[in-house]
Amino acid sequence: MDDSKTDKEMTVQEYVFTLVEQAPSDVTKDSNAREELIEQASAEYIVYANKENIQDHEYHFLSLVRVKGLLNDAQEIYENQTDDLFELAEQDDNEEYKRELAESAGRYSVGNTYLALYSLAYETMDDLVELLVPKIVPEDLDDSVSNILVDEVDRYDKRANLLYQAEIISEDTKEGIERMGNIRNKLVHDVDERFFVTFLDDTDGFDHITDTLNELYQQVYDKPIYVTDNEPIL
Structure with a gap:
């Protein structure tokens, strides 16, 4: 730990990095163990930190750590539930029916x-x-122009399209933004979607979340979500 700083003077990134750096090699080399340590360290930071001094970049860092944790939680819940129900239905000889039942339960x-x-x-x-x-x-224009643009273009998808046209974000990131927004809206406003999560039928994974958020964070703060050399959180 940096002797020139107390824990309370550290940013969340510095605190997490310090704990990961001090962890045994069997933890840092195991992705699951490392992710658990990162989540634990982030939670500890919130406990002692002065919330008035926490910066936006720290809140966004903490949010992305939590997103990763929720992704892991969702996968674990789904797998456990489908496995358990599949075992309960073993007396039925119809394999396809058992799998469909387990899938629905998951x-x-x-x-x-x-x-x-x-x-x-x-x-x-x-x-x-x-x-x-x-x-x-453009940088030579008054800040009020930026404020007007933010106020006038008030939807995330329209903003994403402008950022893409200005070559600030990639097409993949623009599509990831739109996809996240669409799925979120369905889950929030459609009860059936929360029960049946039909968006899983059209997904090949969750890179659209992690890759999109990581690029946006990097564009805003000029660095990706890294806590160890060549090892991103997301």
């Missing part, structure tokens, strides 16, 4: 976790996109 059990996940991911994404909008405006 989706039902994980709906609220996905709601929390996409809600947090959406709010973080929306914050980061808003912070990027002023980059569209």
